[in-house]
Amino acid sequence: MAGNILPPAENVVNIPFSSLQDRNSDLSKELEAGFGPGGLGIIAVSEVPGYASLRRGLLCIAERLAALPEHVKKSLEDPTSRYSFGWSHGKEKLESGSPDFFKGSFYAHPLMDIPIQEGDLLRYPSFCRPNKWPKEDLPELESAFKQLAKVILDVGLLLAFHCDKYVRFKYPSAEKNSLEDILRNSQYHKGRLLHYFPRVTINESENQDPVSSWCGWHTDHGSLTGLTSAMYTRDGIEISCPDENAGLYVRMVNEEIKKVIFSDNQIGYQMGEVTEILSKGLFHATPHCVQASNVVGVSRNTFALFMQPSWDQPLHISRGHGDQHEEIVNFGDFSEKTISKYYKIGI
Secondary structure: OOOOOOOOEEEOEEEEHHHHHOOOOOOHHHHHHHHOOOOOOEEEEEOOOOHHHHHHHHHHHHHHHHOOOHHHHHHOEOHHHOOOOEEEEOOEEOOOOOEOOOEEEEEEOOOOOOOOOOOOOOOOOOOOOOOOOOOOOOOHHHHHHHHHHHHHHHHHHHHHHHHHHHHHHHOHHHHHHOHHHHHHOOOOOEEEEEEEOOEOOOOHHHHHOOOOOOEEEEOOOOOEEEEOOOEEEEOOEEEOOOOOOOEEEEEOOOOOEEEEEOOOOEEEEEEOHHHHHHOOOOOOOOOEEEEOOOOEOEEEEEEEEEEOOOOOOEEEEEOOOOOOOEEEEEHHHHHHHHHOOOEOOOO
16 A cells, blocks of 8 residues: 555444343354355354443553563563563564564453463464463453453354354354353453554654554454454553554455454454365455554553363364365464464463
8 A cells, every 4th residue: 555545444243241141143244244255254143241441551561561571571481482472562564574672461360371282382372371361460450351351242242143043044064163162261361461562753654554553464263253452642641543544454355455343342352274264255254453653652452362172172164166186273272373473481
């Protein structure tokens, strides 16, 4: 993209929470419009009780987490997990291959602090590592993190049920790959609290390529990713986004790029590669990125819950038409290959 012409903005498909709760609801039109080949790859759920206050509470803490002393944040790092637990800053790679100093991330399992001691801890370091909480320096982080993640997970399981119902209608043999069962039985969902650091200067050159300046193009490799809308701050105080171009962008199947819009009271659910595979292509995971705010002194805080299978979950992947050519892939192997692309440390 060149010049100052920006992609069009589009509201995501919305499903009210009450409709999602009703297992008899026919949500096929919404699923097709949001997750199908012509969709953004994102669906929003609105009117979730208690969600808005939990979102705001955690995102306010993100600002304080990023401001902790460097020696405290260093103690929260976990290089053995490829920085997939605890604090990470400057370890993830941008599209150029250089370290990403724009954002800091804090990762943790929301359902357990110490993983079940089974499996190959060395082979799957991004799954089988304990959480690292700043209990003395920021004790309220753990509770706020887990409470918000639990709400997003519970709503996501309802969405997974309706995804399964739609896929089974199209492909009755897909029952062995039930998304709801896979996610309900997993203890390895992972939350990511992100703080995008404020600019010190304005980069005029980004007007020539306005997207992916804060978080490069990538596709989520899990099942579903629950997203909060972003909170923008200046000097630690919440403000409205000062740059209409900043935000989340997706690249659709037809290569068109669109800006994605959903509100503070909605939970966004982004399609992951695993669910695209299990749905036999009925649903599509779209590449996405984050465009920076080209305003000095403005930071961005957000939270993502990666809903994913257990590391030892076999995924039955069909190649071609029907189930004649089926490959069984362990999700741990699938995940580790993806993670190794984004960090300095190799497998």
